[in-house]
Amino acid sequence: MKEILRKEEGITLVALLITIIILIILAAVAIKSVVEHDIVNQTIEGAEQYEAAQNKEKNDIDKASSVIGDYLYGNGGGSIKNPDGTLNLDNMRPNSYLGKYIDYEPKGEPYQSPISDNNDETKTYTISQLAGRTNPETYDTEDLKWRIWKIKDGKIILISNKPTTSKVILASFNGYNNGVKLLDDICSTNYTNNEYTGIVVRNMKIEDIEEETKVNYVNSTLNKGTENERINGVTVFQNKDGNGRYPKLWGEMDKEDRLPFSNRSYQQDWILGYGGGSGTINVIHSHWNVGFTEEKKEEQWKNGIYYELAVCPSNCKEYWLSSRFTRVGKPTSEFGLYAMNRSNSKGFLWGDETVNSAYYDAVPSNALRPIVSIPLTSCSITEGGNNRSRLSYSK
Numbered sequence: 001m002k003e004i005l006r007k008e009e010g011i012t013l014v015a016l017l018i019t020i021i022i023l024i025i026l027a028a029v030a031i032k033s034v035v036e037h038d039i040v041n042q043t044i045e046g047a048e049q050y051e052a053a054q055n056k057e058k059n060d061i062d063k064a065s066s067v068i069g070d071y072l073y074g075n076g077g078g079s080i081k082n083p084d085g086t087l088n089l090d091n092m093r094p095n096s097y098l099g100k101y102i103d104y105e106p107k108g109e110p111y112q113s114p115i116s117d118n119n120d121e122t123k124t125y126t127i128s129q130l131a132g133r134t135n136p137e138t139y140d141t142e143d144l145k146w147r148i149w150k151i152k153d154g155k156i157i158l159i160s161n162k163p164t165t166s167k168v169i170l171a172s173f174n175g176y177n178n179g180v181k182l183l184d185d186i187c188s189t190n191y192t193n194n195e196y197t198g199i200v201v202r203n204m205k206i207e208d209i210e211e212e213t214k215v216n217y218v219n220s221t222l223n224k225g226t227e228n229e230r231i232n233g234v235t236v237f238q239n240k241d242g243n244g245r246y247p248k249l250w251g252e253m254d255k256e257d258r259l260p261f262s263n264r265s266y267q268q269d270w271i272l273g274y275g276g277g278s279g280t281i282n283v284i285h286s287h288w289n290v291g292f293t294e295e296k297k298e299e300q301w302k303n304g305i306y307y308e309l310a311v312c313p314s315n316c317k318e319y320w321l322s323s324r325f326t327r328v329g330k331p332t333s334e335f336g337l338y339a340m341n342r343s344n345s346k347g348f349l350w351g352d353e354t355v356n357s358a359y360y361d362a363v364p365s366n367a368l369r370p371i372v373s374i375p376l377t378s379c380s381i382t383e384g385g386n387n388r389s390r391l392s393y394s395k
Helices: 002-037 039-071 172-191 206-212 227-232 248-254 305-311
Strands: 101-103 115-117 124-126 146-152 155-160 167-169 200-203 234-237 280-283 290-293 319-327 334-343 346-356 365-367 370-375 379-383 388-393
Touching (some): 172 319, 172 334, 305 334, 319 346
Antiparallel strands (some): 115 124, 319 365
């Protein structure tokens, strides 16, 4: 028995020795592999790459948090969604919604040439006559997209994504007299939706631009006319060859001793004719013009998105603003409505003359730019796909 045990112990020691030898060989091979393949440095580089990836992920999360924080008030703010899924505008960061597309569906009718009394006169005139044209005009509702211009005073204000394809010609005295009402009436008729209580639809006005631009339009050198001329007017000859020429509406408005930049969008009933007489007339200057560029959009606008909204893409048509102007001259004065034009990557706000005091009758033609104003109490807004939101009326 003892001999057997000794034999077993001998075998165990031999196996142990063999195992140790094998481990030594493997260790040598491993060390050689580490040295030859630079595994240590590769491991260090891998650790550095992993740390860099972690830092990038953290930065991405921080950026996403910043975007969300930009969208909401304060640190996290309240939810931008109400329990029913509509957007809670009170919890949205101011101006975060500017320029966003929104689904709005007009339910208007094509604008027809109405018959309207001419103040106290018994004779009636078609809209074409009131706009200084001889042929009747009709304007159809076009398939426009809509973007948020602003949310102010409890109202959401939308602007069409581009001007209309159809153009409106405003000619001579009556184009000046009735242009504001005509442009607003066409927009109101074609692009309203009376399912929204309190909705107001009109054409864009100079005041819409002035509220959002940083350009000092009152004292700017771009405003043709000295400060005295803008405030006190310029006395010019009213007559030529014994006949005076200025729009009748301008004469009536001027009697109110209006300030230079007030009442340019003043609404009137239809009115015909021109003022006449002899002698002189005091013309108040209320015109300014400026060129808007992509490069200066942050300098020229309170928010750069307004450059895109107001000036439009390069393929947009020039469009009317429902606002009159007068440009003083010696001895000629010009009367017309403002327009926005785009040329050579610039947007030009300028006065498009329809008539002047020196017997010049123009026939300018520009598109429309509808503006829709809806009380927030009569609508709800829900999120949609493709950066769009849906507008619904409150029942």
